[in-house]
Amino acid sequence: xxxxxxxxxxxxxxxxxxxxxxxxxxxxxxxxxxxxxxxxxxxxxxxxxxxxxxxxxxxxxxxxxxxxxxxxxxxxxxxxxxxxxxxxxxxxxxxxxxxxxxxxxxxxxxxxxxxxxxxxxxxxxxxxxxxxxxxxxxxxxxxxxxxxxxxxxxxxxxxxxxxxxxxxxxxxxxxxxxxxxxxxxxxxxxxxxxxxxxxxxxxxxxxxxxxxxxxxxxxxxxxxxxxxxxxxxxxxxxxxxxxxxxxxxxxxxxxxxxxxxxxxxxxxxxxxxxxxxxxxxxxxxxxxxxxxxxxxxxx
Amino acid sequence: xxxxxxxxxxxxxxxxxxxxxxxxxxxxxxxxxxxxxxxxxxxxxxxxxxxxxxxxxxxxxxxxxxxxxxxxxxxxxxxxxxxxxxxxxxxxxxxxxxxxxxxxxxxxxxxxxxxxxxxxxxxxxxxxxxxxxxxxxxxxxxxxxxxxxxxxxxxxxxxxxxxxxxxxxxxxxxxxxxxxxxxxxxxxxxxxxxxxxxxxxxxxxxxxxxxxxxxxxxxxxxxxxxxxxxxxxxxxxxxxxxxxxxxxxxxxxxxxxxxxxxxxxxxxxxxxxxxxxxxxxxxxxxxxxxxxxxxxxxxxxxxxxxxxxxxxxxxxx
Numbered sequence: 001x002x003x004x005x006x007x008x009x010x011x012x013x014x015x016x017x018x019x020x021x022x023x024x025x026x027x028x029x030x031x032x033x034x035x036x037x038x039x040x041x042x043x044x045x046x047x048x049x050x051x052x053x054x055x056x057x058x059x060x061x062x063x064x065x066x067x068x069x070x071x072x073x074x075x076x077x078x079x080x081x082x083x084x085x086x087x088x089x090x091x092x093x094x095x096x097x098x099x100x101x102x103x104x105x106x107x108x109x110x111x112x113x114x115x116x117x118x119x120x121x122x123x124x125x126x127x128x129x130x131x132x133x134x135x136x137x138x139x140x141x142x143x144x145x146x147x148x149x150x151x152x153x154x155x156x157x158x159x160x161x162x163x164x165x166x167x168x169x170x171x172x173x174x175x176x177x178x179x180x181x182x183x184x185x186x187x188x189x190x191x192x193x194x195x196x197x198x199x200x201x202x203x204x205x206x207x208x209x210x211x212x213x214x215x216x217x218x219x220x221x222x223x224x225x226x227x228x229x230x231x232x233x234x235x236x237x238x239x240x241x242x243x244x245x246x247x248x249x250x251x252x253x254x255x256x257x258x259x260x261x262x263x264x265x266x267x268x269x270x271x272x273x274x275x276x277x278x279x280x281x282x283x284x285x286x287x288x289x290x291x292x293x294x295x296x297x298x299x
Numbered sequence: 300x301x302x303x304x305x306x307x308x309x310x311x312x313x314x315x316x317x318x319x320x321x322x323x324x325x326x327x328x329x330x331x332x333x334x335x336x337x338x339x340x341x342x343x344x345x346x347x348x349x350x351x352x353x354x355x356x357x358x359x360x361x362x363x364x365x366x367x368x369x370x371x372x373x374x375x376x377x378x379x380x381x382x383x384x385x386x387x388x389x390x391x392x393x394x395x396x397x398x399x400x401x402x403x404x405x406x407x408x409x410x411x412x413x414x415x416x417x418x419x420x421x422x423x424x425x426x427x428x429x430x431x432x433x434x435x436x437x438x439x440x441x442x443x444x445x446x447x448x449x450x451x452x453x454x455x456x457x458x459x460x461x462x463x464x465x466x467x468x469x470x471x472x473x474x475x476x477x478x479x480x481x482x483x484x485x486x487x488x489x490x491x492x493x494x495x496x497x498x499x500x501x502x503x504x505x506x507x508x509x510x511x512x513x514x515x516x517x518x519x520x521x522x523x524x525x526x527x528x529x530x531x532x533x534x535x536x537x538x539x540x541x542x543x544x545x546x547x548x549x550x551x552x553x554x555x556x557x558x559x560x561x562x563x564x565x566x567x568x569x570x571x572x573x574x575x576x577x578x579x580x581x582x583x584x585x586x587x588x589x590x591x592x593x594x595x596x597x598x599x600x601x602x603x604x605x606x607x608x609x610x611x612x613x614x615x616x
Contacts, residue, residue, distance in 0.1 A: 011517040018518075021414055025424050028408075032427050032486070034452070035442040054455070097335070104332045111322060116332055119339060125543070125600055128346020129589025130569070131576040135359070136346050152342050155335060185327040214435035217550070221577065237437045240555055244444065244470075263445075270438050277433045282426055289494055 036274070043067070043271045047264035066268035069260045076269060079232040082146070082219075086231065087212040090150040094208045095201060097154045102163035103189045108172065124157040134221065143222045146229055149215070159204050166200035167193060202287045213277060232273050239266050353587040373587045383588065385563055386571040389477075390592075393553075393567065394545035396481045402538065404485050405492035406530065410522050412493065413500050425497070428490025436487075436551035443483050444470075444556060470556055473564045480552050499533040500526060539607050543600035546592055568592050 037057055042050055043066050045059040053060045070076050104110055105117050128136070142148040170193060178188050194201070216233035223229040243262055322329060353373055355366040377383050408428070415421040431439065446452050447469040454466040469475050507525050516524070550569050557565030568588060576585020 013517045013519055017414070021411060024411060025415060025420070029424060029427050032431060032490075035446060036430075038452070039442065039445070054450070056452075097338075100331050101335050104328050104335070107325070107328055109321065110325065110328050110332070111318065112332065116336070119336065123339065123343040125597060126347055126593065127343065128349050129586065129593055130572050131582050131585040131589055132346040132349025132352065134577065135349055135352070135582065136341075138359075140341070155338055155342075185325055189327070210433055214433075214437075216435070216437055233435050233437045236441065237551075237555065240437065240441050240444065244555060244558070266441060270441055274434055274438055278430065281430065281433050285426065289498065 039267045039270050042264060043267035045264065047261035050264055051261065065260055066264045067272070069265050070268045070272060073235075075227065075230055075235045075238075076232065076272075078228055079230045079235040080272075082149075082229060083213060083232040085146075086149040086215075087209050090153070090212040091205050091209045093150055094154045094156075094159070095205050098156065098159045098163055098204060099194065099197070099201065100189070101155055101160045102167055103193060105160065106164045106167040107175075107185070120155075120157045120160060137222060144226050144229070145223070148218055148222045149212070149231075152218075153211075159207065163197065163200050163204060166197055170196055199287060202284070206281075206284050206287055210277065232269075236266070236269050236273060239269065350586060350590055352583050353590050355583055357583045357586075359582070369583075373583045374591075377584060377587045377591070382566065383571060386566045386568050387591075389553075389564055390546055390548050390567040390569075393477050393480050393548040396477055397484050397548060398541055398545055400481050400485050401488065401492055401541065402534065404489045406496055406527075406534065408489050409493040409496035409500065409530075410526055413497065413526065414518060414522060425490065429494065430490070431487045432491035434487070436549065437555075439483055439487050440551045440555050443479065443552065447479065470558060471560050473561050476557075476561050476564045479556070480549060483552055484549065495537065496530055496533060499530055503529045535607070535610070539603035542603040543596055545599060546596050 038055065041055045041057055041059050044062055044064065045055050045066075046061040046063040047066065049061040049063075101120070105113065105120070107113065110116070127133075137143055137148060137152065142151065174192055174196075175188055178192055183191075214233060216231055216237050219229065219231045219234040220237070239262065243266060349363075351363065352366070354368060354370060355363075356369050356373075357363070357366045412421060412424060412428075415424065448454070449466040449468060453469075454463075457463040458466065469479060503526065507529075508521055511521050511525060546568065548567055550567070553565050553567045554570050554573075557570065568591075572585045572588045572592075575581045575588070
């Protein structure tokens with residue numbers, strides 16, 4: 001239908017526009033994908049060979065040694081364990097806490113509805129800042145502690161608002177009829193509201209999980225002294241920092257017949273850190289689209 | 300009629316039943332809100348109380364209560380610090396550049412993607428477009444570093460295609476840094492930021508396009524005169540939300556790629572705070588700089604909200 005229409009009234013401008021559109025989209029896709037494909041190619045290329053040959057889209061001298069080297073490093077292994085642990089635990093805790101918070105705030109008859117909402121909305125606009133927060137966590141014994149990854153961010157006003165907006169869209173009559181049947185507020189939350197909120201829960205879980213997977217600053221700030229509490233991104237960051245300092249110098253590590261360079265290890269580590277996310281996100285598209293549109297319309 | 304109104308009143312017990320009777324009916328709400336209140340106070344409000352350290356010569360060993368009060372001396376020291384000025388300027392400039400790029404690229408991309416008619420191609424490009432959003436800033440920083448390295452693709456392109464003779468050291472020239480940050484943000488976030496506009500575009504009344512077809516409008520004209528103006532409310536709201544974020548100009552790029560040669564343009568407030576507060580142990584000065592940043596951000600948010608009210612667009616809070 002649309003095609004027929006466009007054929008009927010063909011502007012010269014439309015053809016130029018069409019060509020421009022195709023070229024633009026092609027360039028866009030290439031620019032977006034190139035760095036990742038390039039990193040992937042380097043990660044599967046022999047380290048020394050990467051220095052000699054320019055690697056673009058495909059490896060020149062295939063090798064999996066870079067990956068072996070990454071997994072042989074204590075830091076990356078510990079980092080992987082901690083990253084997975086904080087992503088799973090942190091997402092679960094955060095989801096439960098934010099769901100309860102949103103549920104409480106969205107109840108029409110909750111006695112402190114107004115003041116309690118305000119209490120949380122304020123937290124979006126005023127925060128203590130880096131240093132006071134650091135000092136408070138230190139006092140609470142959260143420094144040099146795994147819990148600093150999952151406890152502080154568990155409740156967040158923004159996530160709460162997204163869930164609350166969704167809950168506000170659920171008719172009150174469901175709650176009322178359950179109350180007539182004698183259900184308490186916890187029962188209503190658990191068996192009536194939560195099952196209906198699955199899409200928004202999925203959205204928040206995705207956001208929080210990506211946040212946890214990509215976090216590194218808390219590891220550097222609070223757990224710097226404890227290597228067993230490191231996370232993947234922080235390990236990557238440390239390697240990147242070394243690379244920035246010794247830019248240009250080539251320190252190859254002879255390892256049997258093959259060579260591993262900092263660049264090639266870093267490429268492999270980068271791929272290891274991004275693969276889980278790249279595998280998951282295409283399947284969750286509809287969730288984050290809903291999440292963004294709900295979250296964008298506050299109040 | 301009269302009996303009806305009485306019934307309605309009875310159906311709204313929260314107006315008639317006393318406070319305590321209602322409280323008895325919602326133990327779950329009260330207990331969980333109490334716990335969340337304690338949590339919120341500890342993790343969001345107590346750190347704000349920590350602002351007092353900015354008015355003290357805070358020594359961790361001595362504590363909040365016994366540290367010496369110095370009034371505004373720390374702020375004075377802060378405002379006399381040349382690095383602080385540079386950091387503030389850099390943060391503001393990078394924030395503003397990012398904001399402008401964010402809007403222009405996201406809107407342009409959404410408009411163009413909307414014109415792609417092959418559904419598969421549209422889906423494919425969109426899926427690719429928000430992939431970088433899910434990568435961490437560390438990974439993006441690594442990518443930026445590799446692309447702009449002396450043997451990176453950009454230099455290769457400049458030398459082979461544009462005929463430059465020498466590779467440019469992008470991290471040693473002050474003029475480039477802000478634009479590196481801006482383009483990194485564009486690469487990472489354009490597709491993601493466009494989602495909300497694409498959602499808004501689907502809500503536009505198709506009659507408008509049909510009417511334009513009748514009048515013989517070209518596709519570009521339809522895009523320019525119908526789609527773009529229809530996005531105005533969405534653009535306004537997002538602009539106002541993001542104004543409060545101008546001082547959050549990113550962190551990783553500046554922290555990792557910034558070096559001594561370009562620190563005049565690369566240092567931002569967050570790095571300044573980290574340098575002084577954590578590395579040099581001047582907690583009070585770090586807090587003072589943090590307060591400065593928070594207050595400016597709050598003013599910007601209020602300003603945005605006030606503008607929204609004036610122009611008749613939806614309020615933010």
